[in-house]
Amino acid sequence: MSAVLSRSSEFCVVARRNCSMSPRALLLFFLVTAVLSLIVATSWALAGAWWVLPFAGVEVGALGCAFIAFGRRVGDYERIHLDDNVLLVEVCERNRVSRQEFVPSWTKIEMRRVGPGSEVVVRCRDREVVVGRYLDERNRELLVRELSSRLQQRRF
Amino acid sequence: MALYRGGSSIARRAWVGSGLFLSAGLARAEMRFNLQQPITELGQTVYDLHLLMTIVCGVIFVAVFGVMFWSVFVHRKSAGYKAATFHESTTVEILWTIVPVFILLGMAWPATKTILAMRDTSSPDITIKATGYQWKWGYDYLKGEGEGISFTSNLSTPQPQIRNEAGKGENYLLEVDNELVVPVGKKVRILTTANDVIHAWWVPALAVKQDAIPGFIRDTWFRAEQTGVFRGQCAELCGKDHGYMPVVVRVVTQDEYVDWVGKKKAELAAAADDPNKMYTVEELAPRGEKIFAANCAACHQANGQGLPPAFPALDGSKVVLGPQDGQIDVLLHGRQGTAMASFKHLSDTEIAAVITYTRNSWSNNTGEVVQPSDIKMAREE
Amino acid sequence: MAAIPGGADHAHDHGHDHHPGGIMRWVTTTNHKDIGSMYLWFSFAMFIVGGIMALVIRAELFQPGLQVVDPDRFNQMTTLHGLIMVFGAIMPAFVGFANWMIPLMIGASDMAFARMNNWSFWLLPPAAILLTTSLLVPGGAAASGWTLYPPLTVQMGIGMDMAIFAVHILGISSIMGSINIVTTILNMRAPGMTLMKMPLFCWTWLITAYLVIAVMPVLAGAVTMILTDRHFGTSFFNAAGGGDPVLYQHIFWFFGHPEVYIIAIPAFGVVSQVIPAFSRKPLFGYASMVYATSSIAILSFIVWAHHMYTVGMPVAGQLYFMFATMLIAVPTGVKVFNWVATMWRGSLSFETPMLFSIGFLFLFTLGGFSGLVLSMTAVDVQLHDSYYVVAHFHYVMVAGALFSAYAGAYYWLPKWTGHMYDEKLGKLHFWLSIIFFNMTFFVQHFLGLAGMPRRIPDYSLQFAEFNMISSIGAFGFGLSQLVFLVVVLKCLKGGEKAPAKPWDGAEGLEWTVPSPAPHHTFETPPVLK
Known part of the structure; x- marks a missing residue:
């Protein structure tokens, strides 16, 4: 879920949405289902019962749409990259990437409680970005602790 | 478990029926734990x-x-x-x-x-076609001894028994007016087909069950090794009176069979009608009443009131009181999308008789006679 | 991980933390637990409706002669009983289990498509209303048996069209539910939960959903062709117009046989969760269970015509379908042996879920054996469309699917309600059910052997005793199910507080969240140890 890669000068966290099946495997699953379903429907159509075919077509289409709709979420990720000069926060949701850059020495990172849960906020003056969607509570705390201490170091 | 056959069933009935009302008919019934004793x-x-x-x-x-x-x-x-x-x-x-x-x-x-x-139906001695109708069986002896014999076989259990107004007979629901008669020891091939919906011709003791499918002919066979009467029922749901179309097969010796064939042929010849004869209401209506009872009363009821809305009343019906051609057309071709099937398997005289009967019964009083020749003309159209 | 209490996470786009109150909460909910509960209640309501129809049937058959309903009504009862129990009661019940338990079992926050989930549920009530109100329209409900064989279906009134429409709606609902379940299971498993580490219940549902996706269009096509034959002058199944009535039977059973497994396979899944929990021993042969279930599913596509041995297909066809059908006994046998081996040298205790599972195992196997007898073409020709078949499929559907659903319900009730159910009443429910079930259906084997056809409102005198026993059993069985209602209502109202894991032998992520399961669980996936 999260890959922490840290060298002394650089710090990078990438957190991805949990997805237990690769898009390739999902595509394969879809193709097998679609081919089987259409073979069956075509056989019935050839036997004279052609009404099965449009229903099978609509259904395979529905399954495809469902997988595409879900697949658009699969690539979601958050990337937090800190080097000597800049803190880069990159959030990708449904294939749309938004990037924000912060000056490390002016930036704070903190945990905010929301209802029964929490979120992580990166704030610089009046700009703020919410991250940590794909991390669990413990990893969020870990992220806040690690990043804060590194931002602190930049300050001095 | 299912391994022994019902013998004396007194003890078993004691735990089954204690405290429960059992009619006299029931007490004679025998509990059976296995397939019927086969005779082939x-x-x-x-x-x-x-x-x-x-x-x-x-x-x-x-x-x-x-x-x-x-x-x-x-x-x-x-x-x-x-x-x-x-x-x-x-x-x-x-x-x-x-x-x-x-x-x-x-x-x-x-x-x-x-x-x-x-499935080996080759080289039969006798071939009989069994046609399923809603709700009776028609038999045509096609090949072998008895060729040309043709009759229908209706449930003969009286309505009062079914409606619990009379005691039930021994063969309640398993008795017919015309039994299928076959000789013992001969290979009988049964061709099945149907007139309206799918039926299935089933006699457990003969180990025979074959669907009767409208528009198609299927076959099965048996060679009975014992004489006697063997009873079965239609096995495929075929509408309202699916439970009331039994199959009864009487297996007789060769000599008895020859006698039966002779008698049946004479009967059929006597009943053959001159298609060009002109009838009066008095001649046709009584015959029509019998045909009505055997073919129509299950749905349209003996009193002509039907069971609306599925089975409309004939008493006062627009079709029955309207032009003859309309009614003849309904009988010959049925009504698509309803339970009214085609009755074109009846003879011209029979159709003429039953139409005449409906037009002159209950409160219907047209005084009209429909002649067999009218039916013949309508068929040719 | 999930041990952090109430790990709800607002960064997620759920937007359902402020529920509308009252009925609108249920109409608009997209929460898998709410929807699961609604599925379960709906299926129980349909079970009662279908059950009342069964009791009308059994009341009519209590004695020879016509007493309660006329033959036409009787046929409507058998038809609607079948349709309602298959499509309205059993299938939605297991979809309910899937909705509730699959996200909890794989560590997902909800189903993949929460809103579609809501739609797929709310399609069910209109279909149920269509089916039940068709009894009131002129001509009455469909009276052709749940198999809807033409040309009989062409003769029916508007009730038939309502039934066809209802079947379409129910089919759409099942397909939406299945697409949702497939997507959820494939994509939303917690990190570390590989396919071969999933609880078996999830596996069985993955396979079931696949079956639904494969065969539902076939059913939809079949009933549509009946509709066009009825109203638009086509002749798919009309011999006079060049069609073939038997083609319908092929199409229907190509759907119908997999449908049997659509009902049975999730039942296998539930039992595979319950037996290890109360044997305090892991499931024996997990991998072979997965392979056996998959083989059953694959075989189910190539055996359909064993429902049609008497239509007069070529002898080669009869032989092929007989051999293929007999093969199903092999993977089914593997499953039964695995369950018995799971119990072997376990540390068994017999709470209600375990009792129902053992009841399932015992009686489902009996139904399997009568199935094996029926697979023999020559024997089936004698037994086809007789009460032997009725007995056989009720052993599989009632003692199989229904008992397993009860096992699952008692097993997860503490998780759903937060209270322990009344064990005494639960056991009473089990013992009444199993006694009356056998009283109702065991004797029907004898009726079928002796030659009583199914779907008849009246019978000859030789069948009187067994029918009477069967009818008494049926009323006993029907009334016993009210005990279950009492248990559930008591459990909802209160009772002993259930801990997060009320069964000491139970395994799985669902037992790591508190009881009752909070509205939101696993907002971020748990990490598997």
């Missing part, structure tokens, strides 16, 4: 095959659940039994996949032989 060689094979299957299944069942119940009684938490931790064993798993395959192969062999025998 093939039927005996099927009977034995079923028995063999049941025994094999029973033995496996007892073995498997013997193990399970041993576990249930011995490996109890309440008895302080500590759970083992094993959760797989390739050897055992392969074994209990392979062994059933061999058991099944052993079963498949006799089963295959039986099917091949069952």
